[in-house]
Amino acid sequence: MDQAIVNPKINMESAVHEAQTVQNEETEERKAFRRKRVKRIKLFLIILLILFILIPNLFCAFLLYKMNQMNKNIDSLKEEIKLSQEEIERRTKQSGSALDTDENTKDSDTQLYELEQQHLTDEEKYPGMQLVYLTFDDGPSKYTDEILDILSEHEVKATFFTIGKEGYDDQYKRIVAEGHTLGMHSFSHKYSSIYASLDAFAEDVSSIASFLEERTGIRPTYYRFPGGSSNKVSKVPAQDMIHYLSENGYVYYDWNVSSEDAASAMKEANVIVKNVVNGVGNKTTAVVLMHDAASKRSTVEALPIIIETLQKKGNVVFLPITEGTKQIYHVKEKETGQTQDAEETVETEEIEETE
């Protein structure tokens, strides 16, 4: 019985021991499995890290490569452009004498044509037409707005050779804004001071140029001598003044048609019309002298009739003086400094001081 009691105890202990052994073995296995997992995760993380470092670097390298290629492309394009420009310059230089050469020059011919278009004279722009340049000296005046209204109604552009006057800022601005040419006719219009010396003349020119630029924002280019370039009042030789204008980038215009509205007694409007229409005659370029002054009411009356009469001829175009306008002068600029009268016989502006 005792043995029977002892034996089961022993059996139980060995069973427990056995169970523990099994359990230990299982734990070992699980540990090994976990270690393997941890190793795998570590490996995965390391690969991930390498990829994170590697991919952007590869991408950067790729971008650098691309950039390098693009730079090369840009360089070769620059080179091509440079060669094209050189070719264009070469062809433009040649084309003056090469209008009759082979078809390869077609491109340069087109380019030359475009260049010429920009520098065409008015006579070239309007072949077969009579070009009439209405010019108004001595303004602004109380009639400036009325003259501008008449020009606007008839869609005609003209040139105003103005002097320096306070209180007419709107008129100076309006002349420019409405597409007319704002020229200079001296600042003071006082012959005795303007023509006293070359310095006095130069000072007066620069005064009117600055005065007009301050009011309109545009530096004027065109000048008309009070009394014309051939006036007999000036103590300074005309060539000296012409040389000064030319040196300073100014271009002077006299006239080849006079309305004769400067005469001291006011001319009838119909006389002014007749003078202008007859004066224009068959001239290809007619620069018409008129006045914008408080004493010249009949000029304002004559203006619409002049425009309408000339427009009826059908081949007349009214233009403002610009760089394409043929220069009309009484005294020509000479390199030698010798005064020479122009061939055309013209009347000079009546010598008078308007102020």
Ligand SMILES: [Zn+2]
């Ligand atoms: Zn004048």
